[in-house]
Amino acid sequence: MAGKTALIAGATGLVGNELLQFLLKEKEYEKVVALVRRPLAKNNPKLDEIIVDFDKLEDNRESFAVDDVFCCLGTTIKKAKTKEVMWKIDVDYPVAIAKLASSQGAKKFMLVSSMNADPNSPIFYSKMKGKLEEAIKKIPFESTSIFRPSLLLGNRQEFRLGERAAAAIFKKMPFLFAGPLKKYRAIEGKTVASAMYKAAQENKPGITIYPSEQIQKIGG
Ligand SMILES: NC(=O)c1ccc[n+]([C@@H]2O[C@H](COP(=O)([O-])OP(=O)(O)OC[C@H]3O[C@@H](n4cnc5c(N)ncnc54)[C@H](OP(=O)(O)O)[C@@H]3O)[C@@H](O)[C@H]2O)c1
Numbered sequence: 001m002a003g004k005t006a007l008i009a010g011a012t013g014l015v016g017n018e019l020l021q022f023l024l025k026e027k028e029y030e031k032v033v034a035l036v037r038r039p040l041a042k043n044n045p046k047l048d049e050i051i052v053d054f055d056k057l058e059d060n061r062e063s064f065a066v067d068d069v070f071c072c073l074g075t076t077i078k079k080a081k082t083k084e085v086m087w088k089i090d091v092d093y094p095v096a097i098a099k100l101a102s103s104q105g106a107k108k109f110m111l112v113s114s115m116n117a118d119p120n121s122p123i124f125y126s127k128m129k130g131k132l133e134e135a136i137k138k139i140p141f142e143s144t145s146i147f148r149p150s151l152l153l154g155n156r157q158e159f160r161l162g163e164r165a166a167a168a169i170f171k172k173m174p175f176l177f178a179g180p181l182k183k184y185r186a187i188e189g190k191t192v193a194s195a196m197y198k199a200a201q202e203n204k205p206g207i208t209i210y211p212s213e214q215i216q217k218i219g220g
Contacts (some may be wrong), residue, residue: 006200007033007064007106009097010072011040014114014154018072018193033063054093057100064097065104068200071097071111072193076160083124091132098139107142112195115150115183115212132190137207138159145199147192150212154189182211195219 004015006023010016011034023032024044034040035046035057040049052060071094089203098109111133119130134145151166167186186194195210195218210218 003030004028004068005031005066005124005206006035006068006070007035007066007097008072009035009072009093010074010112012036012038013072013074014152014156014189015097015149015192016070016072016210017152019072019196020188022193022197023070026197028029029068031066033066033181035060035063048049053088054096057093057096061100061104062119064100064106066101068108069097069101069106070200071109071198072196073097075111077125082124086157087128090128093131093133095135095139095218098136098141100142102139106143107141108200109136109141109143109204110145110200111136111147112192112196113146113148115148117148119121133209143202144207145204145210146207147199147210148212149153149187149192149194149215150184152189153186183211185216187216193219 006029008016008020008023011020020034023029024046031048033045033050035050035052037054050063073089075086075089075091077086088130094111113133114129115182116126116134118126119128119129119134121127130207136144151163151165192215199216
């Protein structure tokens with residue numbers, strides 16, 4: 001299908017930036033709306049960059065009238081400083097985006113969640129992602145795709161010690177993540193972005209959950 005429109009949130013992040021490249025390059029999309037809080041420094045005739053206050057997304061209600069929505073928002077507890085702020089960024093903003101997009105007639109919603117997302121988990125991060133998924137599943141779209149990647153690999157400007165250490169283990173001892181541990185294999189942000197892009201070109205009705213192994217297969 002030619003001439004679709006897309007909206008992306010989180011385009012300055014690891015997965016979001018890779019995804020933005022796909023959306024701008026591929027012919028399926030004639031317009032890509034990027035909701036950002038700081039400029040992308042990109043010049044592309046397809047790109048409609050909108051600097052927004054994520055606490056007041058409804059002020060840009062009309063921008064949500066697109067075909068496909070890609071949500072790659074998220075933060076770390078180190079950056080957010082409190083669980084409340086992290087919840088706002090990881091749950092409240094994506095849910096607000098999904099509600100506005102659904103009300104404006106968007107058909108597909110693609111969300112980056114995380115491996116081990118579980119609303120009943122005693123672990124804050126897993127519970128937060130599980131609650132996010134629960135909320136997103138209730139918002140009507142023709143198609144909702146939820147991606148649950150393992151540890152993300154890729155070039156980050158910021159230093160994340162835990163992620164770097166884990167990534168080094170994945171890279172140096174890949175044999176550890178064969179067999180039953182395969183599902184914990186780290187995954188490139190670009191692979192997640194590619195899988196999200198490809199899923200959006202399918203016409204799968206209802207809700208589809210993509211575990212990390214499947215993301216690897218589709219996007220790799
Ligand atoms: N890191 C991992 O290993 C891992 C594993 C599994 C799942 N995930 C999940 O995957 C998703 C994408 O991860 P990622 O590593 O690509 O994320 P990232 O690089 O940290 O990027 C996060 C995006 O969210 C935006 N954002 C953060 N705080 C914001 C705020 N207060 N208001 C508006 N936008 C805000 C950032 O914008 P700015 O550039 O303006 O800050 C950026 O575009 C996240 O939900 C993450 O939880 C991560």
